[in-house]
Amino acid sequence: MQQGEIELQAFGPDHIEGAVVLSRQENWPHRPQDWQMALQLSNGAVALDDQGRVTGTILVTPYGMDCAMINMVIVDRNVRGKGLGRRLMDQAFALAGDRPLRLVATADGMPLYEKLGFVPSGTIRQHQG
Numbered sequence: 001m002q003q004g005e006i007e008l009q010a011f012g013p014d015h016i017e018g019a020v021v022l023s024r025q026e027n028w029p030h031r032p033q034d035w036q037m038a039l040q041l042s043n044g045a046v047a048l049d050d051q052g053r054v055t056g057t058i059l060v061t062p063y064g065m066d067c068a069m070i071n072m073v074i075v076d077r078n079v080r081g082k083g084l085g086r087r088l089m090d091q092a093f094a095l096a097g098d099r100p101l102r103l104v105a106t107a108d109g110m111p112l113y114e115k116l117g118f119v120p121s122g123t124i125r126q127h128q129g
């Protein structure tokens, strides 16, 4: 692997610690056990930099063959705008196979998802306590 290169790998339990760093960076509430549970229900990919650090995450949660939810899409702030979000989404499409895809988008995610053909179908309000 060359310096500055970022490679995608299957998301495994060893990547949870790095994933928590990313979700905390976004002020998302997920604890290691929340990532663990999401991972048990999903397939996913991580982006690793040349130091082995997790710089991007994506999970695909299948609902049988009916559909799949894309979730936990995060790219490290330091490497945004370089096509990594799109690479992770391509990986998610491969993991989902023929299942129709759903996702809940943040305002940050909307431009990427709209470019990939997703259209809004409703609004979700999330309350945390």
Ligand SMILES: CC(C)(COP(=O)(O)OP(=O)(O)OC[C@H]1O[C@@H](n2cnc3c(N)ncnc32)[C@H](O)[C@@H]1OP(=O)(O)O)[C@@H](O)C(=O)NCCC(=O)NCCS
Residues within 6 Å of the ligand: 026, 072, 073, 074, 075, 076, 079, 080, 081, 082, 083, 084, 085, 086, 087, 104, 105, 106, 107, 108, 109, 110, 111, 112, 113, 115
């Ligand atoms: C959303 C996110 C994953 C995008 O990652 P990224 O690596 O910067 O995205 P990319 O560089 O692959 O961008 C893909 C396309 O979307 C566009 N895009 C991405 N973010 C954008 C923004 N904020 N405003 C306008 N366009 C944007 C890019 O211009 C690019 O278009 P192009 O391929 O035609 O050039 C990243 O901003 C992020 O982690 N945000 C915080 C977490 C979050 O809210 N995730 C979404 C959860 S639903």
